[in-house]
Amino acid sequence: MPHDFPSMLKELHLKVTPRRLATLAALATATTYVSPEEVHKRLQGEFARIGLPTVYRNLEELAAGGVITKVLHPNRQLYYYFCPNRSHHHHFVCLACRTVEDLECCGLEEVEKQVGGRVLSHIVQANGLCQACLQAGREAAA
Amino acid sequence: MPHDFPSMLKELHLKVTPRRLATLAALATATTYVSPEEVHKRLQGEFARIGLPTVYRNLEELAAGGVITKVLHPNRQLYYYFCPNRSHHHHFVCLACRTVEDLECCGLEEVEKQVGGRVLSHIVQANGLCQACLQAGREAAA
DNA sequence: CATCTGGATGGAAACCATTTTCATTTAGGA
DNA sequence: TCCTAAATGAAAATGGTTTCCATCCAGATG
Ligand SMILES: [Zn+2]
Ligand SMILES: [Zn+2]
Ligand SMILES: [Zn+2]
Ligand SMILES: [Zn+2]
Numbered sequence: 001m002p003h004d005f006p007s008m009l010k011e012l013h014l015k016v017t018p019r020r021l022a023t024l025a026a027l028a029t030a031t032t033y034v035s036p037e038e039v040h041k042r043l044q045g046e047f048a049r050i051g052l053p054t055v056y057r058n059l060e061e062l063a064a065g066g067v068i069t070k071v072l073h074p075n076r077q078l079y080y081y082f083c084p085n086r087s088h089h090h091h092f093v094c095l096a097c098r099t100v101e102d103l104e105c106c107g108l109e110e111v112e113k114q115v116g117g118r119v120l121s122h123i124v125q126a127n128g129l130c131q132a133c134l135q136a137g138r139e140a141a142a
Numbered sequence: 143m144p145h146d147f148p149s150m151l152k153e154l155h156l157k158v159t160p161r162r163l164a165t166l167a168a169l170a171t172a173t174t175y176v177s178p179e180e181v182h183k184r185l186q187g188e189f190a191r192i193g194l195p196t197v198y199r200n201l202e203e204l205a206a207g208g209v210i211t212k213v214l215h216p217n218r219q220l221y222y223y224f225c226p227n228r229s230h231h232h233h234f235v236c237l238a239c240r241t242v243e244d245l246e247c248c249g250l251e252e253v254e255k256q257v258g259g260r261v262l263s264h265i266v267q268a269n270g271l272c273q274a275c276l277q278a279g280r281e282a283a284a
Numbered sequence: 285c286a287t288c289t290g291g292a293t294g295g296a297a298a299c300c301a302t303t304t305t306c307a308t309t310t311a312g313g314a
Numbered sequence: 315t316c317c318t319a320a321a322t323g324a325a326a327a328t329g330g331t332t333t334c335c336a337t338c339c340a341g342a343t344g
Contacts, residue, residue: 051323092257115234116273125265131258193294
């Protein structure tokens with residue numbers, strides 16, 4: 001079943017523009033997490049004019065709306081990933097081939113009790129080398 | 143029992159310099175996580191000449207050595223925190239008053255088994271408002 | 285204590301991913 | 315078809331962080 005990108009955008013009260021649809025398509029097609037710059041490059045194949053700020057803005061809005069996920073890379077650059085798994089979970093990301101695997105653990109529920117305050121956001125992410133990259137002897141990219 | 147900063151530095155094969163000792167003292171004294179800029183400001187009260195790059199370098203080395211902890215702020219700036227708890231754990235950080243609370247949950251041990259690859263690093267952090275800030279009606283800072 | 289050496293440091297400049305500004309275009313409803 | 319707020323592009327600014335390199339100093343050696 002294909003993704004209904006227009007509906008996703010409407011639910012976030014975002015206008016359904018060709019650039020946003022192409023951005024979602026690019027992410028959903030990618031097998032790895034990608035940088036804003038890379039999304040921009042790819043969209044340049046579809047649009048004669050496409051600005052980098054637009055890509056940044058749209059990726060941020062989509063991530064804020066939960067449609068896509070941010071990947072916090074140790075190099076402190078920002079990457080994005082479209083995960084078809086709609087339930088709450090976290091990720092293991094490979095620093096060599098950029099593949100993403102779902103993690104089921106979370107433990108956030110206990111945290112709210114422990115803290116007593118309000119948890120506004122939380123990060124749970126494992127970084128490393130996937131099995132394939134480990135066996136192939138590949139190393140973490142910069 | 144006071145902290146033995148010289149020994150900490152020696153264990154990391156770092157020279158025991160006045161600036162490094164002062165950096166550790168500043169962090170250990172602070173009740174909140176602090177930015178490199180803030181550490182720099184504080185050290186300016188002790189040293190006539192203290193460069194920002196030195197502060198960045200030393201904080202990074204100390205964090206790499208596990209003596210201090212990085213706080214990944216949603217605003218994507220980097221902060222550091224000296225946690226006296228030497229065992230493996232994670233943090234809840236208040237976005238209003240910057241206090242830090244230890245979290246006991248982790249569960250990342252099993253992740254490596256799940257993944258089959260190698261976990262090089264992992265992030266587990268909850269962000270929000272501590273109980274005090276929540277009751278006082280304070281809001282998350284930029 | 286004098287000497288030596290590689291690590292540590294400061295200042296200035298570079299870096300560069302990301303954001304802001306603002307004029308123009310467009311989606312979507314009236 | 316019109317209208318208006320949202321979306322966009324180009325250019326410029328931003329600013330946290332890093333690099334460069336000459337100088338300094340911690341710590342080892344004799
Ligand atoms: Zn991999
Ligand atoms: Zn996922
Ligand atoms: Zn607080
Ligand atoms: Zn702690």
